[in-house]
Amino acid sequence: MDHHEFVEAYKNDTLNAFVSQKVAADYISRRLWLPLIRLPMVGGAVALALIGWLITGIILFVLAFAIPHLIKKNSVAIVMYQALHDAETYYDLREAGVLEVYE
DSSP: OOHHHHHHHHHTTOOEEEEOHHHHHHHHHHHHTHHHHHHHHHHHHHHHHHTTOHHHHHHHHHHHHHHHHHHHHTHHHHHHHHHHHOHHHHHHHHHHTSEEEEO
């Protein structure tokens, strides 16, 4: 199924597709480099707390763990949105085994 047929099947509500939550979360985590984003945020939070900005440091520390968690939790919706709006991403998702389409 090519991208145009995929989008048409989605619009007609006849699409048989499956995206695993775990596989999508791993894919999104790799693509967005979430661990590499989290580490500087945690370091900045600790630095802010050490220089006296305790509340700001705590808020940044919580955000450093909450934001990647929320992204991973919504990874299926993110993957489907990307697949519907970009043909190249659709083919990448199919090739990576993240998006399974049954015809």
